[in-house]
Amino acid sequence: xxxxxxxxxxxxxxxxxxxxxxxxxxxxxxxxxxxxxxxxxxxxxxxxxxxxxxxxxxxxxxxxxxxxxxxxxxxxxxxxxxxxxxxxxxxxxxxxxxxxxxxxxxxxxxxxxxxxxxxxxxxxxxxxxxxxxxxxxxxxxxxxxxxxxxxxxxxx
Numbered sequence: 598x599x600x601x602x603x604x605x606x607x608x609x610x611x612x613x614x615x616x617x618x619x620x621x622x623x624x625x626x627x628x629x630x631x632x633x634x635x636x637x638x639x640x641x642x643x644x645x646x647x648x649x650x651x652x653x654x655x656x657x658x659x660x661x662x663x664x665x666x667x668x669x670x671x672x673x674x675x676x677x678x679x680x681x682x683x684x685x686x687x688x689x690x691x692x693x694x695x696x697x698x699x700x701x702x703x704x705x706x707x708x709x710x711x712x713x714x715x716x717x718x719x720x721x722x723x724x725x726x727x728x729x730x731x732x733x734x735x736x737x738x739x740x741x742x743x744x745x746x747x748x749x750x751x752x753x
Contacts, residue, residue, distance in 0.1 A: 605654040606675060614639055615647045619671070622657055627670040693747065702748035708741045715740050 610616050614637060621636045622628055628636075634644050648669065651657045658672045689697075697703075708718040718741045726733035 606656060606673075609650050609654040609656060610675065612647065612650075614643070615651055618644075618647055619651060619656060619675075622669060622671045623674065627660070627668050630667045630669070633669065696747050696749070700750035702751060704746040704748070706744040706746065708743050718744060 610619060617637050618633055618639075621633060630641075630644065630648070633648075634641060637644070639647070648657070648659075652659065656671065656673055656675065657669050659667050660670050661668045708714050719739060722741070722744065723733065725731075
């Protein structure tokens with residue numbers, strides 16, 4: 598199975614927290630870290646983690662520091678496509694696309710957001726990849742929201 602490749606900006610904006618932060622900054626000339634934290638409800642540690650990802654991908658910048666306050670603004674406006682867009686289908690491996698187009702059985706297994714569930718899901722996916730000899734690169738930050746299982750289409 599081939600890996601799905603996307604550009605860094607798309608990947609950065611695929612996380613709901615980063616997307617929410619980016620949208621807040623799109624609607625303002627600038628915002629301080631404290632303002633962003635209040636708008637998103639994210640802890641300071643996680644906020645900086647997400648800000649670094651957006652900054653690393655050239656979407657925002659910390660353009661001034663005043664005392665201990667850091668101010669952020671958008672450096673590149675990216676057109677956000679609606680969630681109903683099917684452009685993402687073109688990024689799927691051909692064999693997966695073919696299964697979906699043929700009417701594959703699709704099952705979604707949600708993964709609760711507790712750390713033990715995320716670790717268990719990640720370990721399970723890693724074990725399956727090893728059993729089926731699939732080179733799977735799951736970085737430390739990989740946190741599954743769920744597991745999507747595709748099966749062959751039902752025969753009529």
